[in-house]
Amino acid sequence: MNAASPLTPSQTVGPFFGYALPYDAGPEIVPAWRPDAIRVRGRVLDGAGEPVPDALVEIWQPDETGEVHRRPGGLVRDGNDFAGFGRCGTDPDGGYWFSTVKPGATGDAAPYIAVLVFARGLLKPVFTRLYFPEDDAAHAGDPLLGVVPAERRATLVAEREGERRYRFDIHLQGERETVFLGF
Amino acid sequence: MTHPPYLYPPYKSTVLRAPAQEPVMPKLGPDSVELTAPVFGHQELGRRDHDLTVQHSGEPLGERIIVTGRLLDSAGRPVRDALVEVWQANAAGRYAHLGDIHPAPLDPNFTGAGRCLTDDDGRYRFVTIKPGAYPWGNHHNAWRPAHIHFSVFGTAFTQRLVTQMYFPGDPLFAFDPIFQSIPEQRDREKLISRFDMDTTVPEWALGYQWDIVLGDTPVEAQ
Numbered sequence A: 001m002n003a004a005s006p007l008t009p010s011q012t013v014g015p016f017f018g019y020a021l022p023y024d025a026g027p028e029i030v031p032a033w034r035p036d037a038i039r040v041r042g043r044v045l046d047g048a049g050e051p052v053p054d055a056l057v058e059i060w061q062p063d064e065t066g067e068v069h070r071r072p073g074g075l076v077r078d079g080n081d082f083a084g085f086g087r088c089g090t091d092p093d094g095g096y097w098f099s100t101v102k103p104g105a106t107g108d109a110a111p112y113i114a115v116l117v118f119a120r121g122l123l124k125p126v127f128t129r130l131y132f133p134e135d136d137a138a139h140a141g142d143p144l145l146g147v148v149p150a151e152r153r154a155t156l157v158a159e160r161e162g163e164r165r166y167r168f169d170i171h172l173q174g175e176r177e178t179v180f181l182g183f
Numbered sequence B: 001m002t003h004p005p006y007l008y009p010p011y012k013s014t015v016l017r018a019p020a021q022e023p024v025m026p027k028l029g030p031d032s033v034e035l036t037a038p039v040f041g042h043q044e045l046g047r048r049d050h051d052l053t054v055q056h057s058g059e060p061l062g063e064r065i066i067v068t069g070r071l072l073d074s075a076g077r078p079v080r081d082a083l084v085e086v087w088q089a090n091a092a093g094r095y096a097h098l099g100d101i102h103p104a105p106l107d108p109n110f111t112g113a114g115r116c117l118t119d120d121d122g123r124y125r126f127v128t129i130k131p132g133a134y135p136w137g138n139h140h141n142a143w144r145p146a147h148i149h150f151s152v153f154g155t156a157f158t159q160r161l162v163t164q165m166y167f168p169g170d171p172l173f174a175f176d177p178i179f180q181s182i183p184e185q186r187d188r189e190k191l192i193s194r195f196d197m198d199t200t201v202p203e204w205a206l207g208y209q210w211d212i213v214l215g216d217t218p219v220e221a222q
């Protein structure tokens, strides 16, 4: 046993998780009919701009007030409780979606949703954050956005598609490569 | 570095999917959201979720095995009530997934997906059958060593880990770019379970032990 690094190494999620990890309630953190629900959708794309149809997108976030809920309810939703965790496998077009609420801010950060992507061809996951376009005033002082080169900052900010609807594409590689986090 | 790099060209799918830019670290590191993780409860799991041999009307074909071990943090402390999910091919090396075109038989009595929560000791335990090796299109005569896919949650979202557990003595290790993508041999060996006579149940099933150690994150500093 190597005392210096006891960690278990990561391996790819592979192409065949689709019957095991996604679950029906996964993308619906709150029911879409709730008046405060927002809809986030996007695509996962590779370095050639092609869809990644075998990616798994997970999100984790606080509620509208910025409170992180540490209680069960992320696998079996009861429609009232908010668990803050969502999971969606991508479709043949690389698409994913979530129905959730807009998170409140925590600490010094502008409101964001933590996003994690696994895929065939990713030997370890990529972490990123989804920020909201209407919060641009708070973005200047955000501890992450503040250290991201200006020309790449837009990759972390969702586009507004309509009333309570957002689009957030994740580019694993290429000219518009999404900013991924070093942890 | 314990983990594989993103770009490992012998595993062809990494070439267009590996991020090319350096990852960015927020000024203050992970924030309070990223340092917490979802909590899952027993009431959300099915009674048979941890036993992959009793999920259908009959018993699956293959060698019945018990796979168990402890989920630990990097200081060796148990991670309790953590969700552990597994999925695997059947004994013939075929997944119950529509995209799997390997011409090996499906087993109507085996889906190959399970989950459980760790106990107070950080221990998980699954009953299943030993998965078969299977071919994949990565290169000429490419075969994956037998493995079980694992997905685990820690107490921080940054600890989220998806990996694969292998079996001792597999002749395919030397030829498998996914296994070989881990830079150090001593780290590769951490993914190989240990046959254990004490876990083995007489007249019933062979036992394998495999502990999982979470770091701050799967993308920890080098």
Ligand SMILES: [Fe+2]
Residues within 6 Å of the ligand: A014, A016, B089, B144, B147, B149
């Ligand atoms: Fe596999």
